[in-house]
Amino acid sequence: MPKDHGIGASSKRREDIRFLTGKGRYTDDINLPGQAHACFVRSQVAHGRLKGVDISAAQKMPGVIRVFTAIDLEGVGGLPCGWQVTDRHGNPMQEPGHPVLATGKVRHVGDPIAVVVAETPEQARDAAEAVQPDIEELPPVLDLRGALAEDAVKVHEELSSNLCYDWGFVENNREDVDKAIATAHHVTTLDLVNQRLIPNAMEPRVAIGDFNPATGDSTLYTTSQNPHVIRLLMGAFVLGIPEHKLRVVAPDVGGGFGSKIFHYAEEAFCTFAAKALGRPVKWTCQRSESFMSDAHGRDHVTKIELALDKNGRFLALRTQTHANMGAYLSTFAPSVPTWLHGTLMAGNYRTPLIYVNVKAVFTNTVPVDAYRGAGRPEATFQLERVIDKAAREMGIDPIELRRRNFVTEFPYATPVAVEYDTGDYHATMDKLVEIADFAGFEARRAKSAARGKLRGLGVNCYIEACGIAPSHLVGQLGARAGLYEAATVRVNATGGLVVMTGSHSHGQGHETSFAQVVADMIGLDENMVEIVHGDTANTPMGMGTYGSRSLAVGGSAIVRATEKIIAKAKKIAAHLMEAAPEDIELKNGAFSVAGTDKSVAWGDVTLAAYVPHNYPLEEIEPGLEETAFYDPNNFTFPAGAYACEVEVDPETGKVEVCSFVATDDFGTIVNPMIVDGQVHGGIAQGLGQALLERAVYDEYGQLLSGSYMDYAMPRADDLPSFTVDHSCQTPCTHNPLGVKGCGEAGAIGSPPALVNAVVDALNRGGYEHITHIDMPLTPSRVWAAMR
């Protein structure tokens, strides 16, 4: 029987009402009195020496207030990088400067050179076209391997090369891995590309800076997943504004998928310019501008080798990746191909020896950073593709090969530094076999064949490290931040609650699911709980939402704060009923004395806390408000098994997705409806990568896929309906809710399932030479592979 309220109920989302009636308040919906409008002048070439910027014509254009170039940004620091990776020789990564406006050189198409601030957006745009940068073009650095050649042109002259770092993990395993691969019964090798993607949240980025001369306070309204992180980075490193004089507000945000984690130049500029000009400054990104200024994702070129014994047991794994950083280091870029990628290379399997090498490379392209999954899709794709290839080479059923190698005992310490606390990979695979109806595949294949289509079935597993968190651990790995989360629970005198969280909802439904948790703990109606997020002025210092961490880390902070509330409320109830606090029970929103019929209502206790006439003032303070900071002691490890069936048209190479089934173990589920939706969206982005999406640069470094006319976003008629199941639940062992996080799973788990399915279809159809096709599997690529 499904629950109708509290933890486990598919409560309808309360935020939907405002979104469905046009009353959402996104950043671009905010207009401040007297605001001016900014338009960025961006480099149209990939690489060049910036010899000067002629702003004289632009300054005279109608409505222009001021034109800014780098020399006008006195006292403004560069954009900081939040993660320092140490290379395999023990040296810190090479870390170039990242100016707010280009200085000396332009390094990618879209690199901001100047900003026009004018009375209207149209005037700013018109004048921006009159700004004349004087650029001496340089050869662009685009090829990842070529960028590391001894005589390669350098993106940053002050660095010794285009190599950001050469990372080895675990360096001590390297020789053993080499030996195991050299002597194994069978080695499967695969070269692959995990192509560059553009995240494309539907809401373009917006920033509005505001300065109050009366108080000296600055405010930034921005499309961010983590307003506190922006306040810290921008305040401390870029503008030199202490936290107490800087407020960052991220109101309703229209999707993020990672791209709105980072601190961007436009945020710093608008905050700076508002003070410099004495009026609010607003910038709204055009979509074509987003394509060349939002951080991109993925862009790895990888060789992976898997060594197996004659029974198909995995002996060793070696991967070598070139990862594209783009022209500058975006906020968390260095962590993505390293700690978010290398630590997941064990997958769901007992591979005793693993070595991961990653060379991170600067190129004249848009910076690359975390995009939904961030490193984990790249790890999963290589691993699950090479396993599939190995199964085919060794004549072992791909599911059986996976099962033979599953981790089955927990906790399990991988050879790549993480410890899986719990899981049951056979259970999710059993469920997949059941609901994907593998038994009926042959009959479906025959039907497809009768219509001239090649049908294939692809299966894979995935594991991810979520709840990105343990500060002591990420600190050792190079994070320049803690990754706890914070919550304040304020109980009002008449019993209603306000929960202020450092997590940020930009589609995840926190206003509903977080309220379910608190209401469940106290036994109240969910409507008595209000969730506040997105404003540094009224939420505790938390680290925001990414890495599927909100419920696992942010929800846990809420649980801890609510536990404190309950403990204090019990003391008040005990006083009111003249009983001992340890005898007080809380059930359905009422306090009772165990073994008696004495009880007081929730509202009686909350009123007593604020009207403390009859109150134990000598023992406890009045009021009922508690804050908790929660820093977990491990990541969480959601895992699952996915299946995809496709039909390939041998005449055209077109791939049609016939069905997609996901079985996930997310531990405890708070709102099944929201979890389903998160998985659907993740799968759509994963299938988008597998079938359609690719950021394309030409040989001059021009971004060819620079609009929705050229970058193929998945549309409704590109995708099937999905079947998702999360009935296999092994609760996380180290957080109070037992939750693991569900936001990225679909994007991590789905690309290999689709590619495995297409390779399967082609092999069954007689194209046995095809062992791999790089994503996206467009008709032309599939057709070419068949020729």
Added chain:
Amino acid sequence: MTEVSMTVNGKAVSGQVEGRTLLVQFLRETLGLTGTHVGCDTSQCGTCVIHVNGKAVKSCTIFAQEADGAQITTIEGMANPDGSLSPIQKAFQDYHGLQCGFCTPGMVMSAAALLAENPTPTEAEIRAYLSGNLCRCTGYHNIVRAILAASGQGVAAE
């Protein structure tokens, strides 16, 4: 600047516009109806879909002057007269057909236009009709279910 007048959500409105002012700009900036969104600059994303004289139109594809005298409905005009959610809006909530909410106004307006043209569409017809509306959150799965439900057709429980 030119004066334009139109009826928006049943109310007569007018305002001064430049020749280049798009209808979506007039709605958002002049009238303050910010429920209609702008998600791209190539008329691809569909977040700005409204109804002009009863037809679904991307309001970034026409100038405000072209809508002079038109009957316009935006997302702000879609709720029942008492302010409660209309059946299509309710179905989007019941079937979790939205996440971040940014594409939602355009989706609801497209869905309403679809059901006016075709009261009982198949899943394939819904997907084809929505191909001009991008959503990055839902994978379209629950949007399709919501529209099936709003059309009074059965939707399997999940």
